[in-house]
Amino acid sequence: MIRIVLDASAVLAVIFAEKGADKVVPHLPGALLSCVNLAEVTTRTLETGMPLEDSLAEIARLPLRLVDYDAGHAHITASLRSATKSLGLSLGDRACLALGLSRQATVLTGDRDWRKLQIGVDVIVFR
Secondary structure, three states, rough: OOOOOEHHHHHHHHOOOOOOHHHHHOOOEEEEEEEEHHHHHHHHHOOOOOHHHHHHHHOOOEEEEEEOOOHHHHHHHHOOOHHHHHOOOOHHHHHHHHHHHHHOOOEEEOHHHHHHHHOOEEEEOOO
């Protein structure tokens, strides 16, 4: 079984029933989400006007596992800057990739550019 790390875009696609959500749902049970990406998801839902309680409830109903962001993840995230700078990846993007690298997992994202990365992590694009 493939271990999956979710990018914020994957979680948001499910919450907002966006294009590609149907491709994310089968990967949800047991998928990993960095707490950095949890902050991204919550921020985005709040920006759309969703009340915090509803946002938290939407996230809690998903069968995924939250992973604390630790010093090891921070070091990997920082080390990815040069390899990802040309693609404009954010800190949150790199935190997601760091979790994938640290867990030897496949990363699920909506960002097609991530397939261009040569950093030692498998990427699945869901849309």
